[in-house]
Amino acid sequence: MHENLLSYINQYVSLPLTDEEEALIVANFQFKKLRKKQYFLQDGDVCKYAGFIVKGAMRQYRVDDKGVEHIVHLFVENYWANDRESATMLTPSKYNIDAWEDTELLIITRADMMDLMEKIPTLVEMMRLTDERNAIANQQRLNFTLNNSAEKRYEEFAGNHPEFIQRFPQHLIASYLGITRETLSRIRKQATK
Amino acid sequence: MHENLLSYINQYVSLPLTDEEEALIVANFQFKKLRKKQYFLQDGDVCKYAGFIVKGAMRQYRVDDKGVEHIVHLFVENYWANDRESATMLTPSKYNIDAWEDTELLIITRADMMDLMEKIPTLVEMMRLTDERNAIANQQRLNFTLNNSAEKRYEEFAGNHPEFIQRFPQHLIASYLGITRETLSRIRKQATK
DNA sequence: AAAAACCGTTGACATTTGTCAACGGTTTTT
DNA sequence: AAAAACCGTTGACAAATGTCAACGGTTTTT
Numbered sequence: 001m002h003e004n005l006l007s008y009i010n011q012y013v014s015l016p017l018t019d020e021e022e023a024l025i026v027a028n029f030q031f032k033k034l035r036k037k038q039y040f041l042q043d044g045d046v047c048k049y050a051g052f053i054v055k056g057a058m059r060q061y062r063v064d065d066k067g068v069e070h071i072v073h074l075f076v077e078n079y080w081a082n083d084r085e086s087a088t089m090l091t092p093s094k095y096n097i098d099a100w101e102d103t104e105l106l107i108i109t110r111a112d113m114m115d116l117m118e119k120i121p122t123l124v125e126m127m128r129l130t131d132e133r134n135a136i137a138n139q140q141r142l143n144f145t146l147n148n149s150a151e152k153r154y155e156e157f158a159g160n161h162p163e164f165i166q167r168f169p170q171h172l173i174a175s176y177l178g179i180t181r182e183t184l185s186r187i188r189k190q191a192t193k
Numbered sequence: 194m195h196e197n198l199l200s201y202i203n204q205y206v207s208l209p210l211t212d213e214e215e216a217l218i219v220a221n222f223q224f225k226k227l228r229k230k231q232y233f234l235q236d237g238d239v240c241k242y243a244g245f246i247v248k249g250a251m252r253q254y255r256v257d258d259k260g261v262e263h264i265v266h267l268f269v270e271n272y273w274a275n276d277r278e279s280a281t282m283l284t285p286s287k288y289n290i291d292a293w294e295d296t297e298l299l300i301i302t303r304a305d306m307m308d309l310m311e312k313i314p315t316l317v318e319m320m321r322l323t324d325e326r327n328a329i330a331n332q333q334r335l336n337f338t339l340n341n342s343a344e345k346r347y348e349e350f351a352g353n354h355p356e357f358i359q360r361f362p363q364h365l366i367a368s369y370l371g372i373t374r375e376t377l378s379r380i381r382k383q384a385t386k
Numbered sequence: 387a388a389a390a391a392c393c394g395t396t397g398a399c400a401t402t403t404g405t406c407a408a409c410g411g412t413t414t415t416t
Numbered sequence: 417a418a419a420a421a422c423c424g425t426t427g428a429c430a431a432a433t434g435t436c437a438a439c440g441g442t443t444t445t446t
């Protein structure tokens with residue numbers, strides 16, 4: 001089940017991984033299964049692992065003072081689940097990450113990842129690219145959110161991420177978009193007319 | 194006037210720059226003055242330069258279909274002005290960046306920066322750190338925006354960035370926060386009571 | 387098999403925020 | 417010095433979104 005990870009990496013870089021490099025990667029990532037609802041990271045803990053999702057679906061969320069969950073990210077296959085802030089600053093995380101479906105992950109500690117990056121320049125390149133892509137996507141999401149109605153945000157999201165719409169229940173999508181489930185329900189009703 | 198840049202860099206890294214490295218940096222950044230309202234980057238152009246602000250204030254914004262400006266970022270001294278998306282993808286920028294006050298910059302092309310990074314490992318470290326800090330800040334801004342009222346957003350922003358409040362007019366702050374100038378005016382009135 | 391939790395929907399209503407138009411006091415441009 | 421542009425404010429009103437409560441149909445747990 002490491003093939004997904006290897007082809008994910010190769011997809012990002014100009015020079016494919018050598019056999020030795022692939023072996024090194026396989027040796028350093030650990031396989032982990034999570035049952036539905038099981039935590040990968042809990043609010044208050046320091047994020048120790050980054051997890052590459054081989055199979056399944058997860059969510060990252062924050063719980064506010066009133067106990068309301070706010071979805072920060074949704075993940076499916078080929079996504080990385082982790083809290084960068086906590087992992088790099090070594091501070092307690094403000095987020096929870098848990099499995100929405102039964103999920104299979106390949107996990108690695110930050111220290112091991114650093115080691116690997118010293119040995120495999122390709123990984124450095126991959127990180128630079130994914131970081132960059134990520135930064136741009138975040139920027140766009142922020143902009144879109146600031147300047148568009150709930151309806152437009154939903155349309156845009158549903159258009160660009162149909163797989164998430166099928167995979168996660170509406171109230172999670174609503175929360176991810178920063179609106180209530182009632183509002184989303186009404187928007188969808190409106191749209192079908 | 195390169196001192197600001199050099200101390201900015203040194204502030205981020207464990208090992209201070211050597212004299213040779215500093216000389217190399219000074220040689221590769223170009224000094225540039227912008228008068229108030231002058232463009233640093235125009236919608237439709239590819240972003241060629243990254244600019245480190247030595248003195249002054251700038252803004253980055255998008256103009257929507259209706260001709261309304263949406264502020265994306267505000268910059269003052271010790272900030273980097275550029276459009277990462279355009280610069281890395283080499284695509285036409287969707288944003289404008291212009292000088293809000295008379296501004297002095299140290300600018301560098303992406304290619305020259307890459308060169309410098311090969312010669313000065315410290316710069317790579319700096320980039321990693323600033324990118325990381327940036328990604329975390331973006332994440333937090335997005336979260337805060339999605340889950341808080343206009344009033345809370347303004348309070349938070351004014352609390353954490355008093356220098357921006359003094360430096361930029363209210364309607365720019367409002368736009369940055371994703372609200373209208375009228376709403377911000379009313380929020381402030383309310384708050385003084 | 388029964389009970390509980392989950393999920394989407396709807397109605398009634400409250401709150402937040404936007405829109406449009408107008409004003410007076412700056413500051414900038416001519 | 418006059419004209420124009422800019423800026424913040426306010427009122428009246430409209431539109432978007434949230435809140436609360438209730439429901440019925442699933443799915444999950446017991």
